[in-house]
Amino acid sequence: MKRTIFTTAAAMLCSTAVMAEVSVGNPMALTGPIPDLVAPMAQAVDLAAANVNAQGGMFAGGESYKIIRADSACDPVAAVDAVTKLINVNSVSAILGPVCSGATIAQAESVSFPAGVTTLSVSASSPAISTMEDGTDLMFRTAASDAYQGVALANLALAQGITEIAVSYANDDYNAAIAAVFSAAFAAAGGTVTANEAHEPSKASYRSEVATLGATSDNLALFAYYGSGGITLMRNALETGAFDTFLGADGMLSDEVIAQIGAENMGNVTFTTSASDSTTPAFAAWAALAEGAGIPASDPFVPNSYDAAFMLALAIEKTGDDNRASVSAALRSISSAPGEVILPGEWAKAKAILAAGGDINYEGAAGNQDFDENGDVAGLFSQSSVVDGAWSATLIK
């Protein structure tokens, strides 16, 4: 009995290190404040790995592309601990980003920058990430900075003829950042922000907040996660009838919102999200893959997660020898022109081109994913509103 336990324990500790495989560390906020947002993102990461492994795996030997998941809990403490283990114990080749901006910055500055490991974040959108590096080139993300989305949303509001708006944002790192960008951009473009208040996430009631804001304007810009108070706030607002029009960003864009609030109540609701042109072949390829796997294709950051996992595989394939130090340069090379265009899921094609020494250019599910000098993507944005009981997205030109 004792021996069984011992061998089992040994097998557990070794199983990650010895097999012929390429591993990538994937700290996700599985626990913490937004587990519901993260679950489909994790599925999308797994789907990318499954696609890679089904089409020949990594390198000439067909090694398996393994995602080692850890819990970053949206929490700097947990993220630093998780990434320390991933880098040192599991010897991963790169980090496929923690979800929240705070956790992403903390793990980067505390662990992965000093260790020289590349981070590709799937959803950290804080503007602070653009400027955090100091001479290194290790931080990338597939989600556009809030600095872009906030401006896009402000322009959308003005284009809809809204000249005055009340802003309510959940007091967390993501929503506070995008609300600040939105308010500044909206005011700068000639609109009036009638009130701008933080609210504490996940409260049982937001009726008084809604009433106070509703007294100032008929339009509400709502920045919240649907999973931590966003739905409650919106329901309270609809019940009191304080607002006619709702605008918001991708934290609120989920089928869950329609399921809970009801499509019939959501006539004047528009949420933006970073997206690729849904008329492009890249999005069609992703939508087909996601549908096959039963993953909500346009939920917040889900396509970004797929892109990130797929691009890291491409980058590591490009390095040819699974070397941490060259992942960063390879990531830039596979994601931008020149090169043969690769769409989501086209692993075999990309692998063949790379093996022949050719160039590729990945065009992602969530945008063309060309990194600028800060490792940011510009990203296009789409606006979604409810049509026939489901979200319908159109690109913002």
Added chain:
Amino acid sequence: MWNSFGFEFINFYFIPGLVLGCIYALGAIGITLTFSILRFANFAHGETMMTGAYLTWTVMAICSGVLGFAVHPLVAAVPATLLVVLLFLVTDRYFYKPFRQADTIKVVMASFGMMLIIRSAVQVIWGPNQLTFVPGIAKPNAYLKDWSGSIDFLLLIPNKHLFIFVGTIAFMMALSYLLNKTRIGKAMRAVSDSPDLAHVTGINVDQVIRATWIVGGACAMAAGVFLAMDIQMLETTMGFRMLLPMFAAAILGGIGKPYGAVLGGLVIGLAEELSAYPWIGDGPLLSPGYKTGVAFAIMVVMLIVRPQGLFKGRSF
């Protein structure tokens, strides 16, 4: 006179405050009883509320999914209450009873541990995602709206809130009967006042403790279901977020005083909602970001100024 000022104040601040207050009040009753009879602050109380709401949801899901008919949450809550009370009794037997004679700290730590165990168990079983309790939005009760509109006193109260008000009042009356008229209720009050004296007079303390868990469990259950009815969804941290305001309510009312707990709950609920009212100027009096702090601040001030609470409860 019913001007637009009063209309907004009553419908958008005062009534929501009362709803929240009712939920706090029911939760605080359980806390205050445990505090005075078992002599410890039960940190797992919020988790019990949450578990109760999840069990109710499960009963509803089974009814509509397997048996093919939909039931009202308040009906589904009845079988769920039995499970919650059972959970309470089992935790007491295995996790609190061993510490009956030990330091308070031990049993408080044990309840802290229970809080983690219960919450993680719910997260593992039902998953961390939100569950829809009742979809859609609740429109104000049409009859009440017409009637109150006709007497120029427009009230916008959805049915779910009427259920919560009526349910809370019914619960209070039942509790009042239990504590004042029944033998076990009187025994509970005696143990709360002085356990040693009660023991000497031949009261079965173990029985009283069981009764406390049953009454506390039923109240926690009601609070959890009312909370779920109000926010129309379930999430695993919903109980914990209510815990500190409920402590505040129990302390405000005076430990060991169920009516005090109810008053405390209503005061805390109203204070939270009214803190965002534009008393001065157009902006909220206190930034809604500080809303959570209102209950804590009341609690701390109360502990310092008048630790025995409004109703002259026990102070240690």
Added chain:
Amino acid sequence: MDFGILLYVLSLLTVGGIYAIFALGLNVQWGFAGLFNVGIVGFAAVGAYTYALLTTAGSTYHLGGFGFPLPFGMLVAMITAAIVAGLIGLICIRLRSDYLAIATIGIAEIIKLIFKNETEITNGPRGINKIPRFWEHFSEERFYSSWPLSWFGTPEAWDAFFNSLPNWWWQPFFASTVLLIMYVIYRMLERARIAPWGRMMTAIRENEPAARASGKNVTARRIEAFVIGAAIMGLAGALFAQHLRLIEPTNTFDPAKVTFLVWVMLILGGSGNNRGAMLGAFLIWTIWSASELIITGAIDLLIDIFDGVDMGSLRTRAGFLRMMLIGLLLQVILQKFPRGILPEVRPASPKGIK
């Protein structure tokens, strides 16, 4: 052994050491004086934010970034936490056990709310980043181009020197610094425990009326213990900020992961026993951190064994199993080892030792 595992052990020692300092601070309050403080996270946040604001380089996101030397930041972090504790102590210290617990938990939440909402000062929920970490900070330009390093070499020479070091060079130094600070605090507390002050504390905790009757100023001593404990926690908070390099109010200072974990550490190790507090901290942190590896490994194994069964949800829920494990562990400790692994040893009087 794999070199990476060595680095991981080093990080376990670092974080364990920081938690050990928290546990020592709590031991002064609970183990010595019997003060039931459940607001550890508040003092940690005060220390961490003070340190961060004082030592970071100038920033447009938050107040200052005053760029003070690191030891100064750590010292002021201790002082600020002590002042805050003094104010709380003056008004709350007369509350007994559970009441003090509820009061401190409420005050800690209010402190967090202030850090969260006073955006001008703290950058609100987005937090403060680029917090300098001891030793590693020397490789930043603003430190190697100023004193004391500029006395020994030109910035260019230092730059070249730091680039020539392996990227983990600072890890053993930082870990040693944390452990050294822990050791110094431990020695000081041991002295205090055996000294008359410590014996008086025990007397007050065990029999307050008797202590009062024999002329001890119970309230003043209690506040003293509360303030000293909080200062130690403030220092630990500053080290915590260095370790993380980014602090934000909501998730970094989660009561379940700071306050509660520290309490479990102290109760497991043995409250009243300084060595127990440190042992508990290292043990619990190792279990906490390594349990993730083991649980993930176990689930991988299960998935390998039951090939084809959908285990996806199990994997995403593994984090919660870990929380449950810690809760169960606490219950077992409380019931089986009520006095901890290293129970309190009463200090004998100096005459008795002879």
